[in-house]
Amino acid sequence: MSIDAREVGQIAHLARLAINAADSEVHARNLSDILAFVERLSGIDTAGIGPLAHPLDMTQRLRPDEVSEGDLRERFQALAPATAEGHYLVPRVIE
Amino acid sequence: MHDRTIAELAAGLSRGDFSSVELTRSVLAAIDQAGDLNAFITVTPEQALVEAEAADARRARGDAGPLTGVPIAHKDIFCTEGVRTSCGSHMLDTFVPPYDAFVVERLRAAGAVMVGKTNMDEFAMGSSNETSWYGPVRNPWDSTAVPGGSSGGSAAAVAARLVPGATGTDTGGSIRQPAALTGICGLKPTYGRVSRYGMVAFASSLDQAGPMATDARDLALMLSAMAGFDPRDSTCVERGVPDYAAALGQQDLAGLRIGLPREYFSAEGVDPGVTRAIEEAVEVFRAAGAEIRDISLPNTELAVPVYYVIAPAEASSNLSRFDGVRYGHRCSDPVDLEDLYKRSRGEGFGEEVKRRIMVGTYALSAGYYDAYYLKAQRVRRMIRDDFARALEEVDVIAAPTAPSTAFALGSKADDPVQMYLSDIFTIAVNLAGLPALSLPAGFSGGRPVGLQLIGHYFDEARLLGAAHGYQQHTDWHSRRPGAEG
Numbered sequence A: 001m002s003i004d005a006r007e008v009g010q011i012a013h014l015a016r017l018a019i020n021a022a023d024s025e026v027h028a029r030n031l032s033d034i035l036a037f038v039e040r041l042s043g044i045d046t047a048g049i050g051p052l053a054h055p056l057d058m059t060q061r062l063r064p065d066e067v068s069e070g071d072l073r074e075r076f077q078a079l080a081p082a083t084a085e086g087h088y089l090v091p092r093v094i095e
Numbered sequence B: 001m002h003d004r005t006i007a008e009l010a011a012g013l014s015r016g017d018f019s020s021v022e023l024t025r026s027v028l029a030a031i032d033q034a035g036d037l038n039a040f041i042t043v044t045p046e047q048a049l050v051e052a053e054a055a056d057a058r059r060a061r062g063d064a065g066p067l068t069g070v071p072i073a074h075k076d077i078f079c080t081e082g083v084r085t086s087c088g089s090h091m092l093d094t095f096v097p098p099y100d101a102f103v104v105e106r107l108r109a110a111g112a113v114m115v116g117k118t119n120m121d122e123f124a125m126g127s128s129n130e131t132s133w134y135g136p137v138r139n140p141w142d143s144t145a146v147p148g149g150s151s152g153g154s155a156a157a158v159a160a161r162l163v164p165g166a167t168g169t170d171t172g173g174s175i176r177q178p179a180a181l182t183g184i185c186g187l188k189p190t191y192g193r194v195s196r197y198g199m200v201a202f203a204s205s206l207d208q209a210g211p212m213a214t215d216a217r218d219l220a221l222m223l224s225a226m227a228g229f230d231p232r233d234s235t236c237v238e239r240g241v242p243d244y245a246a247a248l249g250q251q252d253l254a255g256l257r258i259g260l261p262r263e264y265f266s267a268e269g270v271d272p273g274v275t276r277a278i279e280e281a282v283e284v285f286r287a288a289g290a291e292i293r294d295i296s297l298p299n300t301e302l303a304v305p306v307y308y309v310i311a312p313a314e315a316s317s318n319l320s321r322f323d324g325v326r327y328g329h330r331c332s333d334p335v336d337l338e339d340l341y342k343r344s345r346g347e348g349f350g351e352e353v354k355r356r357i358m359v360g361t362y363a364l365s366a367g368y369y370d371a372y373y374l375k376a377q378r379v380r381r382m383i384r385d386d387f388a389r390a391l392e393e394v395d396v397i398a399a400p401t402a403p404s405t406a407f408a409l410g411s412k413a414d415d416p417v418q419m420y421l422s423d424i425f426t427i428a429v430n431l432a433g434l435p436a437l438s439l440p441a442g443f444s445g446g447r448p449v450g451l452q453l454i455g456h457y458f459d460e461a462r463l464l465g466a467a468h469g470y471q472q473h474t475d476w477h478s479r480r481p482g483a484e485g
Helices: A005-014 A021-043 A073-077 B006-015 B020-033 B045-060 B102-109 B152-159 B176-182 B216-226 B244-248 B272-287 B300-321 B337-348 B351-364 B370-390 B416-423 B427-432 B460-473
Strands: B040-043 B071-075 B113-118 B165-169 B185-188 B209-213 B257-261 B291-295 B396-400 B436-444 B447-455
Touching (some): A021 B300, B006 B020, B020 B071, B040 B152, B045 B113, B071 B102, B152 B165, B165 B216, B272 B460, B300 B351, B300 B416, B300 B427, B351 B370, B436 B460
Antiparallel strands (some): B185 B209, B396 B447
16 A cells, blocks of 8 residues: 555645645655555455554443532633633634 | 663652652753653653652551652653654644543653653654654664664653663564564553553554553552553553562462463564573573473464554554644645645655554555454454464463664664564464563663563463563573673
8 A cells, every 4th residue: 555645635635734734745655664564464364353542451440420520620721821711712713 | 860760769769768859950951961862752851850859748647659759751652742753753743632541641650750751753653762853862772773762752761771660562562572673571452451642653553652661660569550441441451450569579470381482582683682681581581480381373474564554554554643633733725625734644644653653544445444453353263263272271471672783773664574573473462462571681782682482361460570580590681781782
């Protein structure tokens, strides 16, 4: 599987990453190398073998549906680049 | 004063040979003098001295444990309340967490004194510490060589005897490989043994925190403090924590069944000096009465390709949280929301992180999910089952930690696949979720070689016991850079 500069642009868009046009060729080459390297997996017979998501085959623990955290909004929003009146600010989305 | 093991420092503190404040001042001076290593991203002298005073007061009250007053460093991936936690990234250069990670909380509760945050590959993605936004760390054995990664700063700080112990994280070898390349000990516990609350996520089905120190006893002391149940990490296993240090002396190498996976000794591109050192280490175990067996892990060579599908896929999901809105870097003057996301992420992340996000995004995208991610998870099960079969016959598995000793700075930086292959012997352990440690086992060309011991799930005590037993017969762990090669 080989990736070209145009596909790098599509992948970068899906990942919401701004990529310098000048770097697209290098990314294309690196991604192609990595995909070629993992390509060998396609030749492995995995018939009847289920995917392993957790090495110990455990499932997520459930907890009672109870409030366990206090309201720390001010503390958390102090980390944000832009807030006002308890809201996170982003560029206008709805005209 | 400070360049001794944790156990020795604890004994000195308890005898009153020195106070924690004196010890901490000595450590801070050593860190200051070793600036060229670039092992630290942030040093916290004022806070450290406050903690040291508190530790001395606690000792005066008769309430000291084995870590009370001992200076340690945390990898800069663990959140520290009020202290910048960068994860080696421009993205988090100004991020000051509002809470402590579980591991930080626990070591603080044990009375350990945090002297600073160590350098690391950006978001723990790297095997050489060269992807850090704060610049590479130098190997204390040779300043032209890398210390390994991603916990390269912690490894270099311990190897240079700046601190007796440090925390690390291991997703594909990030504790063990730098421990091997710098001649120290590092333990990756069983998946779920140590809570990851407050540890910046990379690949959630693989990430695990662990200790780095100069000998097995110190690893045991640190792990006893770090392990334990925490409901805030849903993967953390509810299971009692043994007194690992007390268990060290109860084990005998005689009768210990050690498996040598033939695939790890016949792999291409392994430095002959590494193989020789490992074979000599195995002879030490044999001479002490261990039973050595040949075993096979037939899918070994598939581990790196599996990892480089699964880890980037999980990373692309985990790192989607860095959006320039809630915390972290935000680009200036975004024209719209998409521009805000794209430029904040494009500017905040370095090249290797972007590369992995793109690989992961591709592997998870419509039409490719089955061929890459699901396929990799199926092969992952085969790798896990190989270990399960092998461990029915042996107590521990011994192998090299890394295929070479520390390599030159810059030598692999432009070739991602070559860099990925430096984790060829460590990655399978993460895929299987098993515990493993690396310990010093000699030198090749003047650079340290690491021996890896892999154990059964939750059998950290036996791994530490085996390492401790080996260290009763050898002194590689007490060799230090600058003294000899």
